Amino acid sequence: MNNLLEVKNVSKYFGDFRALNDVSIDIPQGSIFGLLGPNGAGKTTLIRIINQITIPDSGSVRLAGELLNQNHIKDIGYLPEERGLYKSMKVGEQAIYLAQLKGLSKAEAKIRLKYWFERLEIGDWWNKKIQELSKGMAQKIQFVVTVLHEPKLLIFDEPFSGFDPINANLIKDEILRLRENGATVIFSTHRMESVEELCDDIALINKSNKILDGKLVDVKRQYKINTYEVGIRTNNNSELEKELSEKFNVSKASFKSLEDELKLNIKLQKNESPNALLNYLTNKGEVSHFVELIPSVNDIFIQAVKNN
């Protein structure tokens, strides 16, 4: 397995408060990795440890097989949730300064900034001060600064907050493009629909412990509920419903359809096959809808945190 980042048995205490407890996470090369968890679970602490802002009490973090050290600073781009820029500094100057801190030369930083500013159509902001820009505009600049030094690992903490739908989409496309160009992305957010859309892998942290991780597909398989959403038309809907509820675990379903039909969620036992159910149903009437219910990340999140 080719992992870019390997977090092993990391623990961190703040005084008596345990922020992280023996957390291990592997982040595959080239993936978009969703780091999820309720507020205060320890996500930010973990991200800060990866950024070498905080030093773990125990455990190790390896980037591309090497223990984290000062040379890795240029390999990581971090967009924190609590973000900001120097208010009274000009956009261009500031971006160059921050790029230099990441190890770029001044000339190189300038060339790349010009490219990015043109790409995001913000070229005319170069000589403006941050305090003259709107929040969304400042966010765009912050995004550029984060990715400018072309790091191997990008860490985005709530990257879409503060953006309108158009700009959020723009940023999303840029993130996908960066991944195509070889970057690995850690993506921390509370917006489950974007996890659904973007992430290949996820990890769920709750109360300082990792309670779940793996490929998103595997996780979903793990949380499979063996339930099928069914739409069927018969002459007597209520009779069929009665019959089915005797044979299976049945609940009402709702989805859009063209006809007035019987809509049910049918949960199968482990040994029952969906084919058998489908055969059974086709004998009873016209099946217009037969879908396996896949748990959403949202459902998994809530269920996992509740069970923990």
Place this chain on the structure above:
Amino acid sequence: MNHLPLIIKREYLTKVKNKSFIIMTFLSPIIFITLIAVVAYLSQVNSDKVRVISVLDESGLIENSLKKSENTSYNVLPEMTLEDAKELVKESEGYGLLHILNFSERKPSSKDFTFYSEESPSITLISDIEYDIQSELTLRNRANKGIDVETLNSTKVNIDIAQESFDGEKTSKEGSVFKLIFGCAAGYLLFMFIIIYGNMIMRSVIEEKTSRIIEVIISSVKPVQLMLGKIIGTSLAGITQLVIWIILGGFLMLIVSLVIGINLFETQTPQQEIMQQSLNGFNFDIESLKIAFWSLPLVNLIIAFILFFISGYLLYSSLYAAIGAAVDNETDTQQFMLPIIMPLILAVYIGIFTVIEDPHGVVSTVFSFIPLTSPVVMLMRIPFGVPLWQQALSLLILVGSFMFTVWFAAKIYRVGILMYGKKPSYKELMKWIKY
């Protein structure tokens, strides 16, 4: 990766390019010089006015011995009652009334002389009058007792003790004045520098916290580097400002002197008059001043000044940086400021009251070793000759505690810059050290 020069450059340029910094840099000397010019001008106008003092002398012994001066004249009143005299002076809007009882039959006492006036009279005027009365009465007494004044004067001897240390280093009273001036100037300069630019460092740390850029920055640089960069960058900006102030101030002073024709360097304010009177015992002449100046341990002074100034300033400014990191906004800084300001003020007071009186006494010596007070106190002591080993030891302690403070401040800084919304207590700060 060493980012220190980069951070220093940014901090310096941001400070120097800041509008209010530029305005302050150029406006301060102008305001300052204007103020001096106005004061000088007013006191000149003031001293042009002649104060007329009426004298009601019932003894008849003093009235003729009061000496007229440039801005004081005396008007001897004919015999009348005190009440009438008061009325008269009030009506004629004279400066005041000196009333002398008839004491010719007895020994004069203070009760015999009273000065009446609308407002409190100037101190210099009263002491002038006292001086005249005293010398007149002394002369009279001597004559009465048959003491020949000429003989008496010729027997007077004036001794100016030559001072020399065991090593053969000559000192003098003139030298003491220089030492005093150097000590006070160095001490005050450090004091002001710490307060002004320490605060500036603190504000810039708070600014990084409130603008939330801090997390981005420290994912690229170590907090210690950021802190040191801030301290050094701000200090360089401070030095720039100071140099401009000195040059601009001197230049303006020269222009004002030439244009208005007031010599600001020689303006006599009442304070200066008093000082001059009290210094009358010293016989200043250029030659002995020169000797005194060159006999100061100049090389030692300059080197010690630079070393103590830098380490003292760094010690305090790292504390300021730590405070900035610990709080969210400037109003919360109060509780932490006191422990910083106290030793600083203490140092200046010890410098002024103790060192000058007894530069090598127990108090001065002890406080010139305690790190928070040593930069100021030692700088004030050095002109009076401090053994090199003492200077070295004190500097060693200072540098040691500076390193400790930087370590300590960096700890607080590292944790504090990421803490929001909490107003930390001292207890909490201690906990941060262990994080």
